Amino acid sequence: MKTVITVAIVEDKEPIRQSLAILVDGAEGYSCQATFENAEAALDYLPTHAVDVVLMDIDLPGMNGIDCVRHLKALCPYTQFMMCTMYDEDETVFDALKAGANAYILKRSPPHKLLEAITELHEGGAPMSSTIARKIASSFYTSQAVSPELEALSSREREILDRLAKGHSHKEVANELFISPTTVRKHIFNIYGKLQVHSRVEAINKYLGRK
Amino acid sequence: MKTVITVAIVEDKEPIRQSLAILVDGAEGYSCQATFENAEAALDYLPTHAVDVVLMDIDLPGMNGIDCVRHLKALCPYTQFMMCTMYDEDETVFDALKAGANAYILKRSPPHKLLEAITELHEGGAPMSSTIARKIASSFYTSQAVSPELEALSSREREILDRLAKGHSHKEVANELFISPTTVRKHIFNIYGKLQVHSRVEAINKYLGRK
C-alpha cells in the first residue's frame, strides 16, 4: 500500500505559503491538506483534522508559531511539528524544542531538502539544519572545567550550598547537620567569598551553573 | 586548493578498524591519519598530532570512548568527535554529548552515510542517526504542564520572579522596572502566596522547575 504523508502549512506570507503548498502537493507521496495564515486558524482546525506533519512558521502575526505548537502538541499527540524559519537564534530554537517541535529547519534550505526532511520527520527522525543541530549538540557540552571557583569550595561548604539550593534557611541547615546556626552562616560567608558573590541566589546560580 | 579532511579512528575490533580506515582512505578528500585500538593510545598521540575528525567507538577496553572524548576535547579544541556505536541508549547518548561529542551515529549506518557525516561534521553540522536526533530533540520537551501554580502568576509577577531568579535584590528589581521597592516586595509577597512557598529560593525553584 502506498502511504501518503499528510501535511498542513502555517505561514502568513501568501507567496511562501503558496509555493510550499505547491511543492508538497506536487511531490509524490505527499499531500497538503490545509494551509493557514495565522496560528489561531490552525488551532481552530487541526485538533479535529489531524495531519501527519505541520510546517510551522515562527514569525506570525498574533500568536507566534512556538506558542501555537505548544497548544497543538497537547491536542494532536501524533502530529509532528517542523519549525520553518528565517533565523537560527539560540533562544528561539530551544524554546521551540521545549514547546514540542520535532524538527527545525531554515527557510533557505533547498526545496528537495524540505521534502526529505518531511519524510525523515515522519519516519521518526528529527531533521535539523546543520547549524541548528550543532547548537543543540553543543548545549549539552559543559566544559568539565566546573569553573575553578566551584573547585575552591570544601566538601562541607558544598554540602551546605547544596542544601541552600534546595531552599533551606541557615537554621534548617544547622539542624540537618547538627551544627550551630552561626557556623552555617560563617560557612555561607566563606562560600560567598570564594564564589565572589554577595547573595544566596547568586551563589546558587553559580553552583548550579545557571548564568 | 583542495581540502583534505584528516581523520583518526579509535576502535578496538581489528576488522572494523581496518574497514573504517580503508573506507576513509579510499574516498577522495579524506585521509586517515592514525588508528588506535584503545583510548589510552589515542590520548597519547592526538594531543600532539591533531586531526580534523575522530571516529570514536564507545565500548572500548580500559577507558571508554566517552571519557576519552572528555579528555581529548580539552586538549584538541578544534577537533570534532563523532561517536560511533552499536547502541542508542539514552544515557550513553547524553553522556557523550555532555563530554563534548559533536556527532553520534550508529555503526549500522551505510558506508556512504558515514562519509557524508564526516563531511557534514567538518562543515559545522552535527550529524546524528535519526533515532538519536529524535531522542535529543524530545529531551527538551517538557509537557506544557507548567504546574497550575505558575499559571496563576500575572505577567508582572513573572517578570519580577524572573529577575529575582537572576540574583537581583528587590531594590535592584525596583530600579530596573522603575517602580517602588515597596511595590516589588508586595509583588513578591503575592507570588509566595500563589506558589505556596515562604522563601525566595523556594519560589525560584518552583519557577525554574527544579524539584
Next chain:
DNA sequence: TTGAAAATCATACAAATGGCGTATTGTCGG
C-alpha cells in the same frame, strides 16, 4: 611535628527579607 586550611562557635550591627494591613488607580467582563 608543625603549619595551613578547614570546621566549629560567639557576638554584633545594618540591611534585606518575610509577613501582614491598608489604600488608590485602572482594567475587564458580566
Next chain:
DNA sequence: CCGACAATACGCCATTTGTATGATTTTCAA
C-alpha cells in the same frame, strides 16, 4: 455600573541574612 483583580504604594514588625571580628579545635599534608 459593579465586583474582581492587577498594579501601584506606604508603613510596621520580627526574622533572616550579609558582613565583620575574634577565637578554639580538627585535620591533614609537608
